[in-house]
Amino acid sequence: MAHCIRYTSIALVLRLLSFGILFAQVHTGHKKSGNKVLLLLLDGMRWDLFGAEMPAMKKVQENGVRLDWVDTVFPTLSSPSMFSIATGLYPESHNIVHNKIFTTTEQVTFHWNEAFTDPKFAYWWDQPGVEPAWVTAVKQGLKAGSIAYPGGELPIHDTVPTKFVTNKINWTLKERIDTAMAYFEEDDFELVFLYWVDPDETLHNHGIDSPNMYQTLQEIDEGVRYLFEQISEGGLEDVLDVLITSDHGMTQCNERLVVQLYDDKIIDPQDVQFITGYGSMLQIEPQPGKLDKVMQDLQYNTPVFHAYKRDEMDKRFHYGGSKRNLQIIGIPDPGWGVTTDPNIKWGNANHGYDNKLMDMKSILFAQGTSIKKGYRARNMESVNIYPLICEILHLDPSPNNGSREHYQDMLALITPSTEEPAHPTHPTQPTQPIKMPTPPRECGTPQDHTLTVRTLSLVIMCLSISSLVLGVTTIYYCGRYGLCKNGLFSCCRDDEYRSHTGFISLANDIDLDDEDEV
CATH class of the missing domain: 3.30.1360.180 (Gyrase A; domain 2)
Structure with missing residues (x-):
């Protein structure tokens, strides 16, 4: 009888343990994938890297994926843009509508630094149905960290990152990278968001094409080189995917305008x-x-x-x-x-303008075990980064405005999804993706003009001769038919932009017989 009781007790204990394991799996709703993700955000890094030579960034492109550009959300300000990256939602859905916090009832405006760090402003970020990736990860049983990333130190749905570093720190980029590596190597984190203030800060103060800008870009490139050196030394190459992105671009300003x-x-x-x-x-x-x-x-x-x-x-x-x-x-x-x-x-340079302007576009470079190698991807909206992170980490994403079709070609192993993308269901928000119409043209000839290649070639030749006679150094080609001379680089829209110096070359744009329409 004693043996019977003993065996029954052991069986009961084993059954309870198995139930506990089952309960834990149901509670977290997640089985770890073994993958890790580091998102490095370089504030204000424009899609073209401002024309600078950046060898470390080029190496990421060679070993991974580079997007043509990232379509940033409107407004192209830091807080709304960075929270769209983190949540996969447009600003009208996540409600971070500006860098500042304001209310019409109190008629006061709080500075963005306060909004990032003061717990009394947690309500500004904590909205129903709005879930940044670090909250998604922690709620599903993973470890996630935030290093100075906006919103990453305030409770959202009663959840904060497993570890975080306040936005008020004055650490160098290398110090932040060292902290991120410690999170991955020592604490076995699966996700880290890392924010860096440049080139935004330098560009506001000194402008585009300034010596300070090129020095800052060189320092950033050195930071990227250092990051992948630390990844290699830490033995993380086979598990860590790195996403290098930005919140917006930059355009040159004039204090008289x-x-x-x-x-x-x-x-x-x-x-x-x-x-x-x-x-x-x-x-x-x-x-x-x-x-x-x-x-x-x-x-x-x-x-x-x-x-x-x-x-x-x-x-x-x-x-x-x-x-x-x-x-x-x-x-x-x-x-x-x-x-x-x-x-x-x-300021000397600024952002916040219409997100259709090319100067407002940002970057996405990616490298890691989940990412293709040596692949150039088409542009996509920044709201697709959140579901991309969730897929790499095998997380169930919160409803978002992203869609797998826009990022799946970046992945090393593509398994086409038959499921519809999740979209927010807030009554005031769009429930389906909206196809962006081409806005009114800011430069060039009307869109309803049709030119043959032969005719266009004649126009190009005349403009080239004019450029030599009149000293016109740059002509901008906007869209399939429009020409814009001596305009701002940013006057052209993302689906229209081509720029060429001295003359216009359409070698990459036309692959037609002479009499075919452009």
């Missing part, structure tokens, strides 16, 4: 209840009953500032659906600044 909304009598201060934002993107809350008047004043009094009613904003922005926005959203032309402060000092 500033619209003073009050001093230039663009709008009447008495009609305005509250204005927030800066430079490249403003929001305005008119006084009750003054919405149409303020809109009319903005539209008729300045041609370089484009105002939209929040509820009528073009759907391609994926922005107007957030009720956090004020009633009027304004975007100046690239390079221009808009303000109400006559003492403001406009």
Whole structure:
């Protein structure tokens, strides 16, 4: 009888243990894949690397994948863009609509540094149905870290990263990389988000093509070289996938290109209840009953500032659906600044403009065991990075605006999915992907003109001769038919842009017989 009890007890214990294991698996809902992901975000790194030679970045491209560019979200400001990367959601869905925190009721604006770090602003990030990748990972039983990444130190759905480093730190890029490597090697983390402040900070202060810019880009490239050196020394090459991306690009500015909304009598201060934002993107809350008047004043009094009613904003922005926005959203032309402060000092370079502008596009380089080698991928939206991370780590993604079809060609092993991509179901948000229409052309000839290759060649020859006679050094080719001479690099849209110096070469764009239409 004693043996019977003993064996029964042992059987009961084993059954309870097996139930506990089963419960743990059900609770986490995840079986570890063995893969790890490091996302390195370089603030303000434009899609073309500003034309700089960066050997370490080139080596990542050779050993992995480089996208033509990343289509950033609007507004092309750091907080909204970085949270879209982390969540896979457009700003109208995740509700981080600006670098600043503002409310119309209190009529106050909090600085972005406070928004990143102060627990009293956790509500700004913690929204229903909004889940950054580190929260997804921790909730499903993985270890995740954040090193100065915006939102990564505040509780979201009562969850913070397993370890995090505050955004207030003043560490070098190498010190941050060393911390990330310790997370992977010593603590066996599966996911780390690492934020670096440059080249954004340098470009704001010194501008594009400055000696400071090239020095900063060289330091970043050295940091990338150091990162992969540490990955090799730590024996992580077979398990770690590295994604190097950015939140937005940059365009050159001029301190003389500033619209003073009050001093230039663009709008009447008495009609305005509250204005927030800066430079490249403003929001305005008119006084009750003054919405149409303020809109009319903005539209008729300045041609370089484009105002939209929040509820009528073009759907391609994926922005107007957030009720956090004020009633009027304004975007100046690239390079221009808009303000109400006559003492403001406009920066040497800036961002925040229309996300269709090529200067606002960012980068994605990827290397690792899950990634193809030596592959050049087409552009995709930044909201696809979140589901890409989830797939590599075998995580069940939260509803998002991404779609596997946009990133699957980057993966070393492609298993086409038959499932529909998850999309947010918030009542004010789009429930299906919206095909972005081509916006009105900012330069060039009308789109309905059709040119034969022979005719276009004649035009090109004439322009080339003109460039030599008149001293025109750069001609911009916008779209399939448009020509834009001496325009800003960023005047052309992403689906239209080609640039050439001295003359226009269409060798990469035309593969047709002479009489075929371009």
